[in-house]
Amino acid sequence: MTKKHHHKGGCHCGNIHFIFDTDIAVPKIIHRCCTCRFCRKQGARYTSxxxxxxxxxxxxxxNINCYRFGHKTADFIFCKTCGTMPLITSEIDGNTYAVLNVNCLNNNGQLQDGDQKFSYDAEKTEDRLARRKKRWIGKIVFH
Ligand SMILES: [Zn+2]
Known part of the structure; x- marks a missing residue:
């Protein structure tokens, strides 16, 4: 089904490029900050x-690096050339799920102020995977 919006983005140098098809316009995109030590250091804000x-x-x-830590159930995908991290993926039951770093949207200037903060530190692995299956982007096509 065709979505209303096709948001483009990616890393800074262009090695990683994405198109996010959604019915949500950029100013309505919710951005979540995870309060874990990695995400705070990285300054990433996510949406799905x-x-x-x-x-x-x-x-x-x-020329990409997939960084794993903690529960090791997610790949934080970095471009090795420019150092930006446009997305995170997670393989669950044979399907790939993803969240985007909204800072890597080309139209990030249209984002509203106000990050939602979440702490997932206490979450068990199975709860974490169940949450991703429900909330993350469930259709990813790699080219
Ligand atoms: Zn790059």
Missing amino acids: DPKGILNVTISEKD
Whole structure:
């Protein structure tokens, strides 16, 4: 089904490029800050749409780094050239789920102020995966 919006974004140098198909306009996009030590250091803010579709193009596949820590159930995908982290993916029951870093949207200047803060530190692994299945973008196409 065609979505109303096709938000473009990616890393700074263009190695990682994405198109986020969603019915949510950029000013209505909710951005969540995770309060874990990594996310606070990184300054990343995330969004997702369980009904959205994410197309990801990686030009130089050797030039990305997938960082894992903690529960090791998510890949924080960095571009090795420019150092930005446009998305996180998680493999759950054979499907890939993702959240975007809203800072990597090309139209990030249209985002509203006000981050929602969440702490997931106390969450058990199975609860974490169940939450991602419900809330993260469930249709990811890699090119
Ligand atoms: Zn880059």
